[in-house]
Amino acid sequence: xxxxxxxxxxxxxxxxxxxxxxxxxxxxxxxxxxxxxxxxxxxxxxxxxxxxxxxxxxxxxxxxxxxxxxxxxxxxxxxxxxxxxxxxxxxxxxxxxxxxxxxxxxxxxxxxxxxxxxxxxxxxxxxxxxxxxxxxxxxxxxxxxxxxxxxxxxxxxxxxxxxxxxxxxxxxxxxxxxxxxxxxxxxxxxxxxxxxxxxxxxxxxxxxxxxxxxxxxxxxxxxxxxxxxxxxxxxxxxxxxxxxxxxxxxxxxxxxxxxxxxxxxxxxxxxxxxxxxxxxxxxxxxxxxxxxxxxxxxxxxxx
Amino acid sequence: xxxxxxxxxxxxxxxxxxxxxxxxxxxxxxxxxxxxxxxxxxxxxxxxxxxxxxxxxxxxxxxxxxxxxxxxxxxxxxxxxxxxxxxxxxxxxxxxxxxxxxxxxxxxxxxxxxxxxxxxxxxxxxxxxxxxxxxxxxxxxxxxxxxxxxxxxxxxxxxxxxxxxxxxxxxxxxxxxxxxxxxxxxxxxxxxxxxxxxxxxxxxxxxxxxxxxxxxxxxxxxxxxxxxxxxxxxxxxxxxxxxxxxxxxxxxxxxxxxxxxxxxxxxxx
Numbered sequence: 422x423x424x425x426x427x428x429x430x431x432x433x434x435x436x437x438x439x440x441x442x443x444x445x446x447x448x449x450x451x452x453x454x455x456x457x458x459x460x461x462x463x464x465x466x467x468x469x470x471x472x473x474x475x476x477x478x479x480x481x482x483x484x485x486x487x488x489x490x491x492x493x494x495x496x497x498x499x500x501x502x503x504x505x506x507x508x509x510x511x512x513x514x515x516x517x518x519x520x521x522x523x524x525x526x527x528x529x530x531x532x533x534x535x536x537x538x539x540x541x542x543x544x545x546x547x548x549x550x551x552x553x554x555x556x557x558x559x560x561x562x563x564x565x566x567x568x569x570x571x572x573x574x575x576x577x578x579x580x581x582x583x584x585x586x587x588x589x590x591x592x593x594x595x596x597x598x599x600x601x602x603x604x605x606x607x608x609x610x611x612x613x614x615x616x617x618x619x620x621x622x623x624x625x626x627x628x629x630x631x632x633x634x635x636x637x638x639x640x641x642x643x644x645x646x647x648x649x650x651x652x653x654x655x656x657x658x659x660x661x662x663x664x665x666x667x668x669x670x671x672x673x674x675x676x677x678x679x680x681x682x683x684x685x686x687x688x689x690x691x692x693x694x695x696x697x698x699x700x701x702x703x704x705x706x707x708x709x710x711x712x713x714x715x716x717x718x719x720x721x722x723x724x
Numbered sequence: 725x726x727x728x729x730x731x732x733x734x735x736x737x738x739x740x741x742x743x744x745x746x747x748x749x750x751x752x753x754x755x756x757x758x759x760x761x762x763x764x765x766x767x768x769x770x771x772x773x774x775x776x777x778x779x780x781x782x783x784x785x786x787x788x789x790x791x792x793x794x795x796x797x798x799x800x801x802x803x804x805x806x807x808x809x810x811x812x813x814x815x816x817x818x819x820x821x822x823x824x825x826x827x828x829x830x831x832x833x834x835x836x837x838x839x840x841x842x843x844x845x846x847x848x849x850x851x852x853x854x855x856x857x858x859x860x861x862x863x864x865x866x867x868x869x870x871x872x873x874x875x876x877x878x879x880x881x882x883x884x885x886x887x888x889x890x891x892x893x894x895x896x897x898x899x900x901x902x903x904x905x906x907x908x909x910x911x912x913x914x915x916x917x918x919x920x921x922x923x924x925x926x927x928x929x930x931x932x933x934x935x936x937x938x939x940x941x942x943x944x945x946x947x948x949x950x951x952x953x954x955x956x957x958x959x960x961x962x963x964x965x966x967x968x969x970x971x972x973x974x975x976x977x978x979x980x981x982x983x984x985x986x987x988x989x990x991x992x993x
Contacts, residue, residue: 457832583853587842591828593797594894597821598846645878647833 428670433561437670440568441556441662444620445681447571449636449658450578450651451616454609456641457589461634463505466520468617468629470501472531475551475621476538485547487563487622494618501527502610528626553676554625556666567619574612578651581605586647623662628678632658635685642696661685746773747809748902748933749794754803756786756793763789765957766802771950773808773901774931776924778938778948778964782977785955787937788824791904795821807902817846820900824907825887830879836890837862837875843894865897866890868926869919885916892923903927903934910939921947944968 428434455464471494478493479485501523508519538548550558559567578585584605588595592602617629624632636657640650665681694701750770756763763786771777779787792798794805807819820843840862841854848854854862866872869889874882882890888908895903908920924947927934935952938944944951944964951968953959953976960972 457829459829580851583845583848584850586834586838587845590832590834590839590842591823593792593823593827594821594842595845596797597795597819598842600845641833645833645835645880650833 428667434557434670436561436564436568437556437559438663438666440559440564440571441623441666441677442659443568443571443575444616444623445632445636445658445660445662446655447574447658448616448620448624448632448662449640449654449656450575451612452633452635452637452658453640453647453651453654454578454585454589455613455633456637458609461630462517462520463502464613464617464633465630466505466524467498467502467614468621468626468633469524469531470527471495471498471617471621472551472626473497473527473534474531476531476534476548479548480534480538480541487559488566490551491618491621494621495614497527498614498617499610502614531626550625550676551621552625552627554621554623554628554678554681555669555674556623556662556677557670559622563622567622570615570619574616575655577608577612581608582648582651589647623666623677624681625676625678628682631678631682631685632661635682635689636661639685639689639692639696642692642699645698657685657688661688747771748773748775748807749935750806750809751794752804752806754790754793754805755801756789756798757801758789763956764793764800767954767958769952769958769961771933771935773933774928775933775950776928776948777933777935777950777952777961778944779935779952779954780938780941780944780976781954781959785976787954788906790954791821791906791935791937795819795904797821817898818901820895820898820903822891822895822903822905822908824910825884825891830882830887832879834879835875836866836871836877836879836882839879839890840865840893840897843897846898861897862893865893868896868923869893870915883913885912888912888916889919892920896923901932903932905934905936907937907939909943941973 429438452461452464455461474493474495474497475490476493477497478490481493482489505516505519505523508514508522509516514522535548535552547558584595584600587598587600588602588605592606595602595605616633620629620632637650637654639657640653643653644650661681661684664684665677665679668680669675669677692700747770752768754767755765767790779790781787789798793800793803796805837859841858843865844854844858844861848858863872863875866875869892871886871889871893874886874890879887879890892905892908895905909917912920924934924936928949936948938947945968948964950962951964952961953967953972955976955978959976960967
């Protein structure tokens with residue numbers, strides 16, 4: 422415990438800590454949109470597909486500059502998303518299969534490139550940390566960029582909250598109301614890719630889903646309000662990010678991703694059982710309550 | 725005798741309206757395809773203001789597609805659409821659309837009042853949020869469909885008929901002039917059916933124009949004053965008593981229709 426607290430004496434760690442909280446929050450909020458669009462796995466596919474971009478950017482520039490690597494990740498993630506939508510629309514292949522193809526091809530390509538990079542760089546490239554994540558390896562200037570972009574993502578979600586709500590619930594109705602659902606759909610894909618690339622360093626490409634899918638799912642057990650869902654999912658994501666960073670930084674060379682997964686799945690299990698709106702224990706109470714109510718007032722409204 | 729004074733301009737407007745009725749919707753040569761298969765084949769018709777039209781045709785006839793193509797929710801290959809004799813424009817607040825219930829995920833985290841308020845988003849403006857005034861309008865719309873007591877209910881807890889009435893309220897709150905409804909009567913309970921009928925009557929009495937995709941042939945003459953028969957092509961359009969005939973129905977449904985007695989119709993699909 423004391424060792425954990427002593428981490429905060431380093432100002433670099435303070436910045437890493439704050440930025441992973443922001444990253445976790447942004448990922449948790451974008452995850453709400455992914456879940457409501459029933460595209461949870463899309464984020465997993467895009468994050469796996471970001472790996473070859475990272476390695477290619479490194480091989481081309483020969484430097485491990487996080488902003489450059491992130492641009493590489495973003496480009497290859499967007500290409501993957503484009504391919505998935507393209508395959509789905511122009512062939513008979515369904516989306517899940519399209520995601521499976523793209524995920525494995527891109528990730529396999531990424532691992533292949535990584536082995537090339539490691540051989541030429543004598544295994545010292547440090548690119549391995551992109552697979553399972555290593556928040557502690559971020560430097561201070563990186564945390565400014567990442568944290569700033571995370572804030573931008575959250576800002577875009579809250580400024581257009583009303584629009585997101587109607588686009589997520591009923592895109593056709595959004596169009597009827599003069600809100601271009603297609604435009605917001607593209608903005609969502611942009612936000613998703615942006616969140617994935619800024620979180621890559623901290624969580625790694627393999628376990629990205631832990632920050633994007635699980636916090637949003639957990640939050641759904643506590644509320645029926647979209648606004649609270651966003652806030653709560655952001656909170657869970659931020660908490661998981663913080664816990665993961667803290668534990669992994671306590672020893673050298675511990676990956677961050679697995680600890681984030683452990684924390685966020687812990688939150689999920691608690692929510693599953695005790696969630697105030699949909700949790701298993703609560704549901705039982707709810708059923709009892711409504712059974713009593715409908716006994717008293719048989720309105721005959723339901724068919 | 726009671727006198728009403730109106731300005732000359734108002735008088736002219738009134739006369740014009742009495743002499744030549746306004747066309748609410750005019751569709752010219754509308755075609756649409758879905759994955760290279762033609763679903764709608766050059767439809768041309770125009771619908772007068774204040775009419776209640778039933779859109780009838782077999783499954784896969786393109787009824788929903790037609791509505792979506794008219795509203796610009798579905799790409800069209802050819803054709804032009806004109807609303808209220810004007811040039812084609814996005815008439816956000818004058819057009820209302822009631823989609824099929826299955827079009828959305830009813831497990832979405834929101835409540836009934838929220839969904840109905842979404843009908844006002846076109847009027848609220850991009851960076852404003854619904855206020856007291858809008859909430860009042862939404863409650864009024866819910867009252868019209870007998871759903872006011874469910875205002876704070878989670879939408880996941882509604883029955884099919886209640887979901888349909890919520891969608892109806894969302895369109896009503898808009899106070900549009902031209903409504904498109906996609907199978908509002910499909911699989912609803914008796915109470916909902918009654919509510920929808922009374923809403924349709926009220927809309928008609930207010931001079932609104934309504935197009936309703938409808939499946940139950942038996943109720944067509946009772947519900948609608950006009951009927952549009954569709955099977956990829958336009959088979960017939962006109963007042964129900966003239967258009968809703970044995971010959972034109974046979975043309976619409978091919979051999980799939982059987983006649984029970986003299987004028988009773990049953991569908992066998």
